[in-house]
Amino acid sequence: MMPKVIGVVGAGQMGAGIAQVFAQSGFDVLLLDTNEVGLQKAVQSIRTSLEKFAAKGKIPIDAVADIMAHLRTTAQMSDFAAADVVIEAVTEDLKVKSQLFKSLDQILKADAILASNTSSISIAKLAEATQRPGKVIGMHFMNPVPLMPCVEVIVADATNDTTFETIKGLVTKLGKTMVVSKDRAGFIVNRILMPMINEAAYAVQENLASVQDIDTAMKLSCNFPMGPLTLADFIGLDTVVNILDVMQDGLVDPKFKPCPLLLDYVQKGWLGRKSGKGFYQY
Numbered sequence: 408m409m410p411k412v413i414g415v416v417g418a419g420q421m422g423a424g425i426a427q428v429f430a431q432s433g434f435d436v437l438l439l440d441t442n443e444v445g446l447q448k449a450v451q452s453i454r455t456s457l458e459k460f461a462a463k464g465k466i467p468i469d470a471v472a473d474i475m476a477h478l479r480t481t482a483q484m485s486d487f488a489a490a491d492v493v494i495e496a497v498t499e500d501l502k503v504k505s506q507l508f509k510s511l512d513q514i515l516k517a518d519a520i521l522a523s524n525t526s527s528i529s530i531a532k533l534a535e536a537t538q539r540p541g542k543v544i545g546m547h548f549m550n551p552v553p554l555m556p557c558v559e560v561i562v563a564d565a566t567n568d569t570t571f572e573t574i575k576g577l578v579t580k581l582g583k584t585m586v587v588s589k590d591r592a593g594f595i596v597n598r599i600l601m602p603m604i605n606e607a608a609y610a611v612q613e614n615l616a617s618v619q620d621i622d623t624a625m626k627l628s629c630n631f632p633m634g635p636l637t638l639a640d641f642i643g644l645d646t647v648v649n650i651l652d653v654m655q656d657g658l659v660d661p662k663f664k665p666c667p668l669l670l671d672y673v674q675k676g677w678l679g680r681k682s683g684k685g686f687y688q689y
């Protein structure tokens with residue numbers, strides 16, 4: 408049966424986008440974040456995004472209010488007892504996510520699915536924090552969620568077929584394209600993307616070329632829509648470092664060790680677009 412109520416935990420860049428696309432597709436969405444200000448910002452960013460779609464004629468202007476009516480914020484995890492599927496999009500940290508999975512597992516209906524939007528963390532490890540490993544799956548959306556058509560679905564050994572089929576149905580209902588990956592750190596997208604971003608950071612560190620020229624070279628030579636450093640700023644440099652750390656541990660390979668320049672930027676609070684400075688100034 409098609410799920411009706413979707414819970415989203417974490418209302419940062421990804422959680423807000425995920426909540427938006429489900430509300431746009433007619434689902435009832437519950438959005439939770441521990442940061443009350445962040446939660447209100449997320450609602451505002453969803454409204455602004457919908458208004459932009461309306462201004463471009465992609466959705467009717469009167470649809471904005473209808474879509475917003477499908478979205479409810481909450482600070483109470485107990486409200487998630489009504490959810491059929493919960494998608495977790497909190498900070499890329501195994502401890503934080505595991506703790507959350509443990510709490511959610513105790514609150515959710517027995518047949519509810521617990522999905523993670525993790526970029527790299529093992530779905531099997533997250534499932535260990537629950538009593539429902541068959542109902543745990545990876546659902547990795549791309550940033551910005553309302554615009555990016557791909558969803559990487561990560562199937563762990565214990566994930567059962569019903570869970571997979573339900574998630575496949577959801578991706579189709581959202582009008583997005585699914586790719587399926589095994590449960591190895593970084594899955595498909597970040598396994599290939601993160602080493603490139605890390606190498607681009609080394610190129611900056613070694614003063615091989617300017618930030619602009621590195622991005623221009625990759626855009627115009629590889630036909631990428633944006634260069635790796637622009638993309639890194641967009642993803643968030645803290646998230647890039649977290650993903651590389653998870654891949655280094657999970658794949659037991661030092662080639663994924665974050666470049667010192669990235670670590671330095673994160674330490675200075677230069678996190679990219681979200682903090683106003685990264686490789687570029689915003």
Ligand SMILES: NC(=O)c1ccc[n+]([C@@H]2O[C@H](COP(=O)([O-])OP(=O)(O)OC[C@H]3O[C@@H](n4cnc5c(N)ncnc54)[C@H](O)[C@@H]3O)[C@@H](O)[C@H]2O)c1
Nearest residue numbers: 417418419420421440441442496497498499525526550642
């Ligand atoms: N940024 C990207 O481009 C991108 C792309 C795909 C996947 N992801 C993944 O999505 C997840 C979220 O990334 P993001 O970029 O949205 O991060 P973000 O920093 O923008 O947002 C994370 C949010 O989680 C909230 N949070 C943290 N712990 C919480 C908890 N215990 N309960 C409720 N809320 C909590 C924070 O307050 C914050 O609002 C990460 O796993 C990341 O790897 C990110």
